[in-house]
Amino acid sequence: MKAILLGSKRDVYPGLIEEIKELSKESGLILVAERWFSSRPHPRHYVPKELLEELMEEYPSCDAIVISSELTVDQYNTLSTLVEEKIEIIDRINLLLQVFEKRATSWESKIETELAKLKYLRPRLQASLKYSLQKERAGFFSTGEMEKEELIRDVKKRVQSLEKKLRKRHEVVKKQIRQRAEQQEIPLIPILGFYSTGKTTLFNQLTGNNQPVGEEPFVTMAAKIGRSTIFSLPLDFADTVGITLLPVEILESFRITFEPILYEGIAIITLDLSRRESRILEEVALVKRNIQYITGQTVGIETQNKGSFTLIPVFTKADLCDSPRKKAQKIRSVISDKDSTNQEPLIFTHRQSTAQFSHFTTRLFETLQPFLSSKIVETKLEDVSPRDLNAFYSAGHIEKIEYGKNGLASISGLFYRNKLRKILAKRR
Numbered sequence: 461m462k463a464i465l466l467g468s469k470r471d472v473y474p475g476l477i478e479e480i481k482e483l484s485k486e487s488g489l490i491l492v493a494e495r496w497f498s499s500r501p502h503p504r505h506y507v508p509k510e511l512l513e514e515l516m517e518e519y520p521s522c523d524a525i526v527i528s529s530e531l532t533v534d535q536y537n538t539l540s541t542l543v544e545e546k547i548e549i550i551d552r553i554n555l556l557l558q559v560f561e562k563r564a565t566s567w568e569s570k571i572e573t574e575l576a577k578l579k580y581l582r583p584r585l586q587a588s589l590k591y592s593l594q595k596e597r598a599g600f601f602s603t604g605e606m607e608k609e610e611l612i613r614d615v616k617k618r619v620q621s622l623e624k625k626l627r628k629r630h631e632v633v634k635k636q637i638r639q640r641a642e643q644q645e646i647p648l649i650p651i652l653g654f655y656s657t658g659k660t661t662l663f664n665q666l667t668g669n670n671q672p673v674g675e676e677p678f679v680t681m682a683a684k685i686g687r688s689t690i691f692s693l694p695l696d697f698a699d700t701v702g703i704t705l706l707p708v709e710i711l712e713s714f715r716i717t718f719e720p721i722l723y724e725g726i727a728i729i730t731l732d733l734s735r736r737e738s739r740i741l742e743e744v745a746l747v748k749r750n751i752q753y754i755t756g757q758t759v760g761i762e763t764q765n766k767g768s769f770t771l772i773p774v775f776t777k778a779d780l781c782d783s784p785r786k787k788a789q790k791i792r793s794v795i796s797d798k799d800s801t802n803q804e805p806l807i808f809t810h811r812q813s814t815a816q817f818s819h820f821t822t823r824l825f826e827t828l829q830p831f832l833s834s835k836i837v838e839t840k841l842e843d844v845s846p847r848d849l850n851a852f853y854s855a856g857h858i859e860k861i862e863y864g865k866n867g868l869a870s871i872s873g874l875f876y877r878n879k880l881r882k883i884l885a886k887r888r
């Protein structure tokens with residue numbers, strides 16, 4: 461399908477022009493032209509009328525118009541009328557939902573996508589009914605209107621039923637994940653970020669998983685938890701669905717994907733160094749906004765303020781960038797809420813040498829450790845009987861062990877606080 465991409469330079473989302481192009485490609489649209497007009501979007505038809513007429517003349521065989529932002533219901537309807545409904549009008553949200561639909565394979569992601577689609581459709585249907593009713597004499601319904609009324613009622617019912625299903629599932633998932641956390645006492649660190657920023661690639665490498673990766677947007681459509689045993693202590697990570705700008709009511713449909721795994725108050729955010737700096741900064745702002753919406757917590761980058769959600773930036777795809785360290789340092793100095801950021805940024809590349817990867821994981825652990833201090837304790841214990849040693853090994857990482865003349869050991873290392881507490885209680 462041939463399409464023209466249209467947007468206002470004054471619209472709030474200028475850094476992610478690449479995103480709309482990637483999504484268009486993913487939806488099978490061939491962009492034959494793009495125009496960025498400098499006026500504000502028109503309140504009734506978004507695109508200036510003259511520009512629209514000019515383009516219709518220039519590209520008579522075009523099948524669709526892609527609008528880089530979300531259209532209001534009124535803008536959508538007026539614009540459709542202006543092109544005499546011969547050309548499909550696709551706004552950014554519609555485009556995103558098309559991609560989600562293509563990607564959704566699990567029960568959960570299918571339900572989430574259908575709900576999001578219906579929520580997008582409902583006000584548009586209502587507006588379209590109102591519009592047709594205005595043209596009719598009051599009190600008279602033609603068959604078309606009756607059908608529309610019925611359709612709106614059906615959509616409402618379906619939305620309610622899907623919401624109920626998701627709420628139930630949400631409760632189950634949340635309970636399962638919390639139980640898992642309580643039993644295992646190992647922190648869960650989600651890897652968040654925009655689509656195609658290398659979340660799954662990082663997750664696979666940290667946990668030894670083999671989840672699908674790919675250049676296309678939204679390859680991952682459901683969260684996946686995996687354990688990493690390459691650090692001093694075992695750590696759990698969660699691969700997640702890419703984040704992007706979504707209107708709140710649509711974001712709500714995807715709550716179940718994120719909310720149950722965001723309980724630790726800390727996450728990694730992957731930032732693709734091959735993207736433009738302005739795009740990366742916008743991605744950071746949007747990820748922060750989404751987490752804030754979902755968790756109700758304020759979100760900071762590398763902050764240690766109590767009660768606030770912390771994001772640890774990991775810069776990815778360094779091999780696709782000329783001076784990755786310089787770029788990462790610059791971005792970090794803008795986004796970080798930490799007082800001093802003299803440490804080097806965390807940089808990850810998929811084909812790092814073993815030594816580079818080991819350096820990365822050491823640095824990652826050092827960065828995460830202070831945030832997990834309520835769970836991890838560094839301690840030294842005297843007079844440990846050799847028969848208790850196994851229990852200590854399973855509670856953490858013994859760095860040093862020394863035997864005294866009495867046959868008892870003194871050990872020091874890093875331990876999970878709760879596990880240690882349980883062992884010590886048994887010894888008493």
Ligand SMILES: Nc1nc2c(ncn2[C@@H]2O[C@H](COP(=O)(O)OP(=O)(O)OP(=O)(O)O)[C@@H](O)[C@H]2O)c(=O)[nH]1
Pocket residue numbers: 653654655656657658659660661662672673674675676677678679680681700701702776777778779780808809810811
């Ligand atoms: N050159 C290069 N490519 C990378 C690197 N890391 C990931 N990629 C590629 O980037 C693409 C996206 O990687 P993914 O790990 O699937 O990204 P994601 O963030 O999980 O993407 P979604 O699941 O779609 O949200 C894939 O084609 C990867 O092979 C890297 O360090 N260097």
Ligand SMILES: [Mg+2]
Pocket residue numbers: 659660661672673679680699700
């Ligand atoms: Mg992925």
